[in-house]
Amino acid sequence: MRSLLVISAGLSQPSSSRRLADMLAEATRAKISARGEGAQIDVIEVRDLAFELATAMTDQTAQTPLLARAKQQVADADGLIAVTPVFQGSYSGLFKTFFDTLEPHGLDNLPTIIAATAGSSRHALILDYALRPLFNQLHANVVPTGVFQAIEDLGTPEGERIAARIERSAIQLADQIVVPQDRVPGIAGDLTGLGGRSTVRLAKENFIPLDKLLNGYGK
Template sequence: MTRRIVVLTAGLSQPSSTRLLADRLADAVTAQIGARGESAQVEVIELRELAHDLATTMTTGGMPTPAVERARETVAGADALIAVTPVFAASYSGLFKMFVDVLEPESIAGTPVLVAATAGTARHQLVLDHALRPLFSYLRAAVVPSGVFAATDDFGGPGSAELGRRITRAAEEMAGAVVSAGVEGFAPAAARRRDRAEEPTDFADLLASLGQ
């Protein structure tokens, strides 16, 4: 079975180290899913391309633009998310958070998420655990145990081989979470989520819950 891997990448420059890390993670996850006898289809959402649409959504009372709506649907339909942000002012970037802010609250509940971040210095590496992990915990996503942090040095210096090992370890965890989610008898998380417009709460039940 083919798993839908959606990559959120919030880098701003072209090319960006954030996108480089995102692509390496996507390749590694695809390889690890392949090693478990399944295939993966990767879709990348470049949040930079949504910057104006996100601002528009924020200034129109939350009405999503068509591009934001498409991105939200892509994320809601994902079997797994790879979320990569540059570190700005000791946290995820504002652009990254704007996108998370427009997600429907339930849309990634239970979805495996691999968190990753880039920065100029390794002193920011705890951003994975003090910023990204709580954010996705709030959305009740299933964040895999290993996050991947890459400082500029990791792309070329003595630490670069070590970055490859961290990517592989996180990808193994991610692939394990994705493939186990589809064991016979268990629907993928995306299919479990109820479309409220298709299947509304029965009103008699609402009334009864209030004792009326």
């Protein structure tokens, strides 16, 4: 069973960010299931952590149990879907604050879809000038296809193209979480069913120090 974590920074309830996040999560779960694996979807609504986020940023000794649980969910995740509404031309402050509170290397090698919502398609470049640099800085494995959805695009041909991008990004995320079985294994051997963080964890578990590998040689 793979763990798929959704982080939504929408403020209203329901929010367009959460609706997009749910579509991405269900599409990804379907692609993972097609690879013979199950996927458990967990959701973090960042607005529910607003008070603890403010507390954590101003008092590092304060108890923030909800935030601590959210951080553990990030640490345990095999894949991430991160969705933010656009505020002042970029990701929301609440969205950024959540990632500011994570431990260093908290997103290392984590397969990730980035997505954003707004009222107008004029903000579509947020994926490349704001979100992708942020998650690259955090060392996440961001899939090539990000998803931007504008309210004005719903029910239009552009809305249909967005649906196709959702499918494409879901395939790319599933490919990182569960390696497709039609891939040729490399020198590391058969890594079928492993990808992203799972591959890194396996490499660490199977690591053999050089001195042990050379033990007995040259004698």
